[in-house]
Amino acid sequence: MKASEVSKLTGLPISTLRFYERKQVIPVQFVSRDENNYRVYAKEVVGFLEDVRTLLSVGFTIQELILLINESENSYTEKKALVQEKIQHIQEQKAKLESSKIFLMDVLEGKASFQTHCQS
Amino acid sequence: MKASEVSKLTGLPISTLRFYERKQVIPVQFVSRDENNYRVYAKEVVGFLEDVRTLLSVGFTIQELILLINESENSYTEKKALVQEKIQHIQEQKAKLESSKIFLMDVLEGKASFQTHCQS
């Protein structure tokens, strides 16, 4: 697959694909080069990039992703700890989202703190 | 309450309190000035800032918060729509987090896509 196809399938601009590659978010085995130096992407990169997108959108940083993605960087034990920590983080985020939802619903009902203040 | 107290109670640096005020994230009725031009915060600002923190941490932007917070900016109907849209967004984020969690667990088990690729 060439860049434009990956871009179409993932919805990510080509510039972002290159940016991620530069940042080493995309594992090297997913990108090689053809005889014209054009990038050739493995088909698996699409699903991978969807995961990257999700994780970034829920508050993970690129640096955190790299730690999870890079094989050599950490030992299995370290990585396991990291992933568990992240899963923990996700649980916390979910709890926060739940309370945010309640907060927003209160806003809607005119019950939230900054609303009550106005009614005085 | 003075700035330092709000800072202690919320964990936000004073610089951030001023930044939020400048950005109009903090409703004007929560901050006034004393005879020395020192800021005087209403006690409700603490809970409010905790909500702000939560919403920012789960992917809301300051601009989005302002739209929700500012009374005059939108009509009730518009605001209601906005809040419902945001609640919808939260549901999507929760779903994403759930799938991210599964993804991370797969990583842990050695089943995730970029792992399977390595084993070949």
Add this chain to the structure above:
DNA sequence: ACTTGCTATGAACCAAGGTTCATAGTTCAC
């Protein structure tokens, strides 16, 4: 009264996550 600490301000600075630009080689359709 004097030192230490809190407050104020605007402007400069910073890191993250991308995007745009200038330039140049490739290739596909016609």
Add this chain to the structure above:
DNA sequence: GTGAACTATGAACCTTGGTTCATAGCAAGT
């Protein structure tokens, strides 16, 4: 075989969400 479209590169640029700096006015204990 020529133009429109795709690819490559490094460097510059941009936005968001803050933080730091230089300077100065209050304050509170001793």
